Amino acid sequence: MTIAEKVADKIVSDHHMLVETSLCSRFRTPKSDCSLCAEACPANAITVSDGGAEITGGCIDCGVCHSACPNGAFGIRERSDERIMDEIPFSRRSPLRISCERGDTSADIILPCLSRLTETLFLEPVRRGMPGIEIARPSCEGCLLVKAAFHLETVIRRTHHLYDMLGIARNRLSIKNIPLQGLVKAPERAVSRREFFGVFRAKAAGIAAAAMPDIEGGGDGKAEVFRNAVEDRRESRKRSILMERLLALGAKAGVKQTAAPSEDALTADIEVGAGCAACGVCASLCPTGAISLQWTEKTFSLGFSPALCTNCRICEKTCRHRAITMKETVSPALLLQQGETVLFRAEKKTCLACRLDFIGEGAEICPLCRDRNKKQTAVLQELFK
Amino acid sequence: MPEAGAFISEEEIQASFARKGPKQYSIWVDLEYCVGCNACTMACKAENNTPVGVDYNRVTEVEVGEFKDARERPEVRAYFVPMPCMHCGKPACLAACPVGAITKRKEDGIVLINKDKCIGCRYCAWACPYGHPQFNPEAKVMEKCTLCVHRVEKGLKPACVDTCIARTRFFGEVNDLTKLIREKRAERVSLGFLGGKTTTDPSVLYTK
Numbered sequence: 175m176t177i178a179e180k181v182a183d184k185i186v187s188d189h190h191m192l193v194e195t196s197l198c199s200r201f202r203t204p205k206s207d208c209s210l211c212a213e214a215c216p217a218n219a220i221t222v223s224d225g226g227a228e229i230t231g232g233c234i235d236c237g238v239c240h241s242a243c244p245n246g247a248f249g250i251r252e253r254s255d256e257r258i259m260d261e262i263p264f265s266r267r268s269p270l271r272i273s274c275e276r277g278d279t280s281a282d283i284i285l286p287c288l289s290r291l292t293e294t295l296f297l298e299p300v301r302r303g304m305p306g307i308e309i310a311r312p313s314c315e316g317c318l319l320v321k322a323a324f325h326l327e328t329v330i331r332r333t334h335h336l337y338d339m340l341g342i343a344r345n346r347l348s349i350k351n352i353p354l355q356g357l358v359k360a361p362e363r364a365v366s367r368r369e370f371f372g373v374f375r376a377k378a379a380g381i382a383a384a385a386m387p388d389i390e391g392g393g394d395g396k397a398e399v400f401r402n403a404v405e406d407r408r409e410s411r412k413r414s415i416l417m418e419r420l421l422a423l424g425a426k427a428g429v430k431q432t433a434a435p436s437e438d439a440l441t442a443d444i445e446v447g448a449g450c451a452a453c454g455v456c457a458s459l460c461p462t463g464a465i466s467l468q469w470t471e472k473t474f475s476l477g478f479s480p481a482l483c484t485n486c487r488i489c490e491k492t493c494r495h496r497a498i499t500m501k502e503t504v505s506p507a508l509l510l511q512q513g514e515t516v517l518f519r520a521e522k523k524t525c526l527a528c529r530l531d532f533i534g535e536g537a538e539i540c541p542l543c544r545d546r547n548k549k550q551t552a553v554l555q556e557l558f559k
Numbered sequence: 560m561p562e563a564g565a566f567i568s569e570e571e572i573q574a575s576f577a578r579k580g581p582k583q584y585s586i587w588v589d590l591e592y593c594v595g596c597n598a599c600t601m602a603c604k605a606e607n608n609t610p611v612g613v614d615y616n617r618v619t620e621v622e623v624g625e626f627k628d629a630r631e632r633p634e635v636r637a638y639f640v641p642m643p644c645m646h647c648g649k650p651a652c653l654a655a656c657p658v659g660a661i662t663k664r665k666e667d668g669i670v671l672i673n674k675d676k677c678i679g680c681r682y683c684a685w686a687c688p689y690g691h692p693q694f695n696p697e698a699k700v701m702e703k704c705t706l707c708v709h710r711v712e713k714g715l716k717p718a719c720v721d722t723c724i725a726r727t728r729f730f731g732e733v734n735d736l737t738k739l740i741r742e743k744r745a746e747r748v749s750l751g752f753l754g755g756k757t758t759t760d761p762s763v764l765y766t767k
Contacts, residue, residue: 204659224659400658400676401700453680455657492657494682528612530696542681546690550619553689554640557765558623 190235190251193227194408197247201226202404202459205491214242216287216319236286238322241329244440244484245461246412255415258283259298269306269348270299276317276355278310289325292412293440296333296347297419306346312354328438335434339506340423407463410484416440417481420510429507439504442485444478446518449497451541452533456489456498465489466514474522474533477514583648583668584706585733585762586720587740588641592727595620595639599719599728603643606707606718613693615704616643616719638767641728643719644691644704646670648760652703655686668733668762669708674700688759733762740766 199206204224211227212220219233227239227247240248240255261283262270272295273281274288285291288311299307314323334344436442444465452474457467464482468475490498497518520533525540532540595618603609603616618641624634646663650670653661660676661683663669672683672692677700683692684701692703707717715721720730729736744766 203657205657400660400673401678404658404678453682455678455680455682458678458680459657494655494657494680494685528694530694542684546684549688549690550642554619554621557640558621558638558767 190253191229191233191237191239192249192251193229194247194249195226196403196406196408197245197410197461198226198243199245199461199486199488200224202461203488203492206486206488207491208486210242210244211239211248214238214289214322214325216289216322218321234286236319236322237290238287238319238325240412241290241292242325243412244486246410246484247461249411255292255294255412258285258295262299262302262304264302264304266303267305269308269346270304271308271310273310273352274312276357277312277352279355281310287319287322289319289322289329291326291329292416293329293333293336294412294416294419296329297336297416297423300337300342300346301419301423306348309347309349310352311349312352314354316354331438332434332440335432335438335506336420336440338432338434339430340420341427341430342423404458407461410462413462413482413484417509424510429510431505431507433503434506436485436500436502436504439485439506441480441483441504441506441509442487443480443501443504443508444483444489444517445499445501446476447497447499449495450476450518450520450533451495451497452520452531453494455492455494459488459492461486461488465517469522469531472522473519474531475519476517478517479514480508480511582666583646583733583762584711584731585646585668585736585764586643586706586717587729587731587736587764587766589727589729589744590638590640590765590767591744592725593618593639593641594725595637596724598722598724599641602718602722603704606710607705609702610695610697613695613702615693615702616641618642640765641719642689642691643763644670644706645689645759645761645763646704646706648762649758651686651688651759652683652692655682657682667706667708667711669706669711670703671705671708672701672703674698674702677701689761733764736764740764 195201199208200222209222212222216236216238217232217234219229219231220239221228221230227243237250237253240246240250263282270283271278271281272283272285272288272291273279274285277288288309296307311326314320317323330347330349333347337344337347454467457465457476462482462484464479464484466477466479468477487500490500521535522531522533523538524530525532525543526538527543528540530540532542534541537544597618599616600614600618604614607615609615618639621638621640623636623638626633626635646668647670648668650661650663653663653670657680658676658678660673660678662671662673664671679694679699679701681692681694681701683703684690684694692701695702707715710717716730720728729739731739
């Protein structure tokens, strides 16, 4: 793609979703089997490969992927969570009514699909002192977006655990089942501006390309090196706006120690066992930088910030030494724990053979050098048997 | 600290890389004539400009037999075994890499580490049954024998093969090499692969 095409793409893009690839688990490691976005996407517009998640076509801008991705890799250009929160009318008496385009169209907030809702959107009305949230949910069977339906349940389960932690009654979030309505299309929007300009897109890109010097070819022309891309961590906007709400509510009402099953928790309770070999894979590959690694003069240590952890489990899946274990039940209150906890600490040593730093008790040679020696002896013995 | 466990199961290796490329370039080392001069080690070091401590080709000395009685004929001899990367058919390193930085090229079967992707975690060295990949502390990446891919692409032989003073290393497609071995050493050939031909399907051939 030339620079001109990129510019044209930005101006008249086909969809409003933005993918921040460096936050995607699949981009960071092929060992991750995450495909939550693709599973939830009602339009089958997302392809997940070793290069990360990609919107390949047919995107209908419903925003379900934004809600489905734990790492917040999907951003929304127009109707982001912040914009939706701006739409919330303030009232201390009546609950906030939310529905989808095929539900109660007189609701306060109408979304393309109810699975677009995030935990943040369930916390914000409570923070503002509204009495409750009422979701008018039409029957999803028969809707074209039925594939995304399961995700709403997940978000509600997770929200319930957050409510428990903050001492908010679960019944402040209620669901009312209504019949499925026909999709009402505003007649004046028969051709949207976007569609109109989209027609010119390819041509405009061609003209712009001819008019502009190709500065990309003049540069080093190299794609960003993966190793640097994983080190360059982007903020997960989804997580930071959730944390703002949680901290505000937590400061007001206090935090209770509750327990949630791991799959419904937004963070993880990690333990690092003695098997740790100080390889640093967990810290390098963690998409949000929740695990940090420090080599000091005499020690090696791993730190963990639960507020950043999204429970994506990359660390557990990639650890070759199987040193990382995650607890089955997690206290959501961990999210509000400030700062870092020390996961693991060990004394640093320098290997006499390879002169690299390692950890391990009572040894002068690092475990890798010992293992290498053992393996080479074994294969050679077999050859001359 | 546990020793390297069998974390990468054989099934996993099979699944992660079951297919062998249509071509497999390899090396045949005739151990009968290797004198352990380490010229291959030095040629490799010069060719690939490796830092101190990193060698893509190391020569290991192996003593075979037992010295029992001085009056009888001692059944002892030493072999020198040069150990480059075996460019396995099902590389354990490829299955172990957490970032997918290791590839096996279809066209020539060469196993390569993409240094732009490698994060230097040394998982490949843990997984390799020959302990071959080595950490380059200067670049903070793993490095391994490339079968001199830059030379092979130009139609040249790897530096270690070209330099061998005893003409004990041969380079070529693995099937051609097998034929060559049958021609040259038909009488007393004993074809071997380091570590057997079971788990990772190594391609470097040894005769003794």
